[in-house]
Amino acid sequence: MPRKTRTDPRKSAVQQRSQMTVDAMLEATARILLKSGYDNASTNKIAQEAGVSIGSLYQYFPGKEALVAAVIDQHMEEMMDVARVALAEVMPLPIEAAVRKLVEVIVAAHRVNPTLHRVLVEQVPRTGRLRNVEALDREAYELVRAYLEIHRDEVAVKDLDLAAFICQKTVETLAHTAVVNHSDSISGKRRELFLDEVTRMIVGYLKGQ
Amino acid sequence: MPRKTRTDPRKSAVQQRSQMTVDAMLEATARILLKSGYDNASTNKIAQEAGVSIGSLYQYFPGKEALVAAVIDQHMEEMMDVARVALAEVMPLPIEAAVRKLVEVIVAAHRVNPTLHRVLVEQVPRTGRLRNVEALDREAYELVRAYLEIHRDEVAVKDLDLAAFICQKTVETLAHTAVVNHSDSISGKRRELFLDEVTRMIVGYLKGQ
Amino acid sequence: MPRKTRTDPRKSAVQQRSQMTVDAMLEATARILLKSGYDNASTNKIAQEAGVSIGSLYQYFPGKEALVAAVIDQHMEEMMDVARVALAEVMPLPIEAAVRKLVEVIVAAHRVNPTLHRVLVEQVPRTGRLRNVEALDREAYELVRAYLEIHRDEVAVKDLDLAAFICQKTVETLAHTAVVNHSDSISGKRRELFLDEVTRMIVGYLKGQ
């Protein structure tokens, strides 16, 4: 069993100088993560990359996990910023429009920083605080579930939990893999096709032919 | 000069012993992986768990990566063993039957050793030799692609590459997440429902309503 | 040019504030010493405990050693304050009375702050400035030596140096250990017994039966 390590930031940087330092460290963490992967990322490397002494790093973060956790939180926040507005707008829309919009938005959210997203998802062990990579999934699931509840009469599926799970997971994965591993094949007109197809599949599923 | 006696049995005995050692080490690796996660797994721990000296371990494997890679290969092989026959049978079947069969088989394959599968997918960094976790995906994709080629006339989709990607990725993810994270919710009759729904979605997609 | 006004009060106010700061730091040092021991006591902890910035701390003390040395000096001073008067009174007294008084006084001095005394004696390395823990012993030795010189005719011992050493060290140790490690066993009537016995032993020694 992996031992529990502190992952909460140690002190919140209120002063200007501090904030810059913290930012530098988070950017450095992301950069190192991309360059060397999670395993080879060390606090010393990160500090050096940030142009900051190792002592300073430990004044703000208790270790590697905490840094990565902060990067994850920040990244998730950025993805959510892209999606949040659209998600609210979607609620009243009929299925076709709603699904289309959602698919678009989820793909867009994955475009924020695909390489970082990839490293985060592929390399960071889902343990302790690092579980937060999955927070997005849970939020999205709840949202889809809520939508289905509202539009219960328009859908042919009985088990809303199951349907929400299937829809959320499917769209999320397809968006992720498409953006992260096949970014070339969903650029230009192929992009439209991809969106069309995914939308069609989900809509077809929900409406029952 | 010693007379030429049959020595093959002896050699074979040695080989047999080696094989046992190797197996012990692979099992130990899997066990440690489950117990401590990838990061905290060390060659010394593995050797001890296997009841083998660290020196012996290095006689068979050049390091941790190699051990984990071997475990991955073995695990993938086991999953494939479950699926292989079914996959051959599926080729001539019409869409409905084929998809249903495939979904069943992929779920079954994920049931082989879900906890190990989970650790392998979630904790092992996809780098170098460790990329092999994705080998299954690639194989499955090729298979789906081949099926669609054969049944081109029965499907409504134009871009077979895209369709194969969507189908494979969707089924794989749903099977994985269902087995690994929601094993309770796909047991008993809910299992049938899950299979039905996924099948319906894919079939609907492929046939175009 | 500004006219010459009385500024002493102001300066004195400043000095007063400084003195409070210094006191706060010394008290904090003692508190941390008790709480965490010498090794785990750090200047940062002490500054925080004192409610003072680390920068300020270094304005008054060059480091941990200096702080602890100051605490030692202060503590020794307090112990001496308890003993000093009695020690002067003792000089003209005959052996029985003198020894009895001295034993009482030394025990009393150890009661000033036994826990701090214990930490100081047990945990602070006797090196450099920190040697001062032994200052008390030296002072006490000189005193005993002087007493014996004066009362040379009443004592049966020849080697006054040796006798002074034996008496001082014995009483000091017994008082220390009794107060610090067996405080319970020298409370109430047992206290009287302890004082009696020690006195009897020393007196018997000095008078030679």
Place this chain on the structure above:
Amino acid sequence: MPRKTRTDPRKSAVQQRSQMTVDAMLEATARILLKSGYDNASTNKIAQEAGVSIGSLYQYFPGKEALVAAVIDQHMEEMMDVARVALAEVMPLPIEAAVRKLVEVIVAAHRVNPTLHRVLVEQVPRTGRLRNVEALDREAYELVRAYLEIHRDEVAVKDLDLAAFICQKTVETLAHTAVVNHSDSISGKRRELFLDEVTRMIVGYLKGQ
């Protein structure tokens, strides 16, 4: 509060090579302790002094405390080796002879390695396993207590616990301080004088003039 650290040796060195390594490390620890004191002794320094890699050190000892604890144990054992025989012989002897013998033996035990003894007593914080520096005291106390019990009729003291405490602590301290801090003043004929005086004091005390 000082945190608890492991102090038990990690594996007992049975093989010859190992035993040499362990010995080298213990000797190095003692040497470093003498040279730099407890605080400045670091595992790295010790390893280097022992001509051993830091990794080897940690294969046998979990840290500095454990090393020092082992040195203490060893040193105590050596002191006990000097004393043990004499201690047994002493039991049946009458007071004068017994006390004289004991004082001699305790002084002799302190002569085993006075400088190491000094560092151990003065510098090593009495915490956790390191408390063992006091083990000797406890053993000695029990012994004296037992002797007094047996010779109850010959002694004038009532409270045997108290008497045992006073005798043990007094002799121990005088022996320690004499050997460690005044080794010059108890060499040659002054040595005899010292033994005589201490013996006389204790005997006088026990017999009540």
Place this chain on the structure above:
DNA sequence: CATGAATGAGTGTTCATTCAT
């Protein structure tokens, strides 16, 4: 071949101390 003692580069982490604000 097996063994496990030995290695040491590398990582995590602390803390006395400085110095710009």
Place this chain on the structure above:
DNA sequence: GATGAATGAACACTCATTCAT
């Protein structure tokens, strides 16, 4: 003066890997 962010030397400790036995 006071502050506390920043520093970095030093220390604790692990673990992949080698090699004499």
